Amino acid sequence: EPEVTQTPSHQVTQMGQEVILRCVPISNHLYFYWYRQILGQKVEFLVSFYNNEISEKSEIFDDQFSVERPDGSNFTLKIRSTKLEDSAMYFCASKGTSTDTQYFGPGTRLTVL
Amino acid sequence: AQSVAQPEDQVNVAEGNPLTVKCTYSVSGNPYLFWYVQYPNRGLQFLLKYITGDNLVKGSYGFEAEFNKSQTSFHLKKPSALVSDSALYFCAGGSIKAAGNKLTFGGGTRVLVKP
Numbered sequence: 738e739p740e741v742t743q744t745p746s747h748q749v750t751q752m753g754q755e756v757i758l759r760c761v762p763i764s765n766h767l768y769f770y771w772y773r774q775i776l777g778q779k780v781e782f783l784v785s786f787y788n789n790e791i792s793e794k795s796e797i798f799d800d801q802f803s804v805e806r807p808d809g810s811n812f813t814l815k816i817r818s819t820k821l822e823d824s825a826m827y828f829c830a831s832k833g834t835s836t837d838t839q840y841f842g843p844g845t846r847l848t849v850l
Numbered sequence: 851a852q853s854v855a856q857p858e859d860q861v862n863v864a865e866g867n868p869l870t871v872k873c874t875y876s877v878s879g880n881p882y883l884f885w886y887v888q889y890p891n892r893g894l895q896f897l898l899k900y901i902t903g904d905n906l907v908k909g910s911y912g913f914e915a916e917f918n919k920s921q922t923s924f925h926l927k928k929p930s931a932l933v934s935d936s937a938l939y940f941c942a943g944g945s946i947k948a949a950g951n952k953l954t955f956g957g958g959t960r961v962l963v964k965p
Contacts, residue, residue: 741893768951780894780940780955793952828893832951837882837901839953843893 739763741842743829749848750819758814758845762831769812770830770839771804773797780828786812819849852877854943856956864964869931871959873924873941880946883924884953885915888938897939900924901946911935931963 742761750756762769771783785792786804803815812831816823826846830839853876863869875881882901886894898909900917908914915926924941941956 743893770952772953772955779957780942782952782954785952795952830894837946837951838884838896838899839951840896841886841894843891 741829741831741840743827743842743845745845746843747846747848749850752821752849753818756816756819756847758816758827758829758847760812760814760829760831760842761810762812762829763833763840764810766831766833766840768792768832768834768839769804769806770832771814772828772830772841773825774828774844775822775825783814783827816847819847821849823847824849852943852945852954854941854954854956856939856941856959858959859957860960860962862962862964863931865933866930869926869928869935869961869963871926871939871941871961873926873956874922875924875941875943876922877943877945877954881943882946883915883917883941883943885909885913885924885926886940886942888940888958890937894940897926931961933963933965936961936963 744759769786774780782795784794784798801817805813826844828844829842832839855874884899885897900907905917913928938958940958942953944953
């Protein structure tokens with residue numbers, strides 16, 4: 738069964754450093770999403786992406802964040818200058834055009850020191 | 851603004867007993883609602899959804915959920931719980947008309963099924 742994959746599974750970085758989290762959505766899906774879950778808190782929507790542009794973004798998704806689909810298979814989330822409060826589990830999700838269901842990857846745990 | 855609430859942080863149930871995990875929602879327009887399950891060190895796994903149609907929806911692993919518009923609820927149920935059902939369960943919802951179809955999640959309910 739096709740699934741969303743994410744790399745790395747765990748990323749440790751120093752405050753102020755740039756990180757790129759990578760996702761490979763399900764191959765025929767066209768809608769892509771990033772969510773995050775700070776430890777002990779709710780899963781929060783960050784951004785949705787369709788047709789090579791952002792469809793919607795939350796207040797969390799400020800100028801430090803960006804998304805890109807650099808090729809036909811990857812979908813990335815970049816944080817330019819990480820803060821301590823960016824430490825969280827980041828989930829990628831994708832959705833096809835014929836379904837309303839978003840399928841989630843296993844997540845990347847980002848730890849900012 | 852849309853919101854999803856799961857009033858119970860944890861539900862404990864004996865194996866073989868019925869399991870119910872509660873969820874209420876506040877979504878403008880017609881909602882679509884989902885249940886996801888998260889096992890330790892794993893991602894969010896889709897269980898079932900309600901979009902339109904029958905209020906009782908059936909999903910994976912014997913789970914079902916009932917959409918109740920008047921009570922704005924979407925409770926997850928399983929007639930006979932298994933120890934392997936122990937996990938973290940998330941209810942999520944969105945508006946069918948919302949651009950980007952973002953999901954709003956509840957806080958999660960930890961289910962512990964005891965042998």
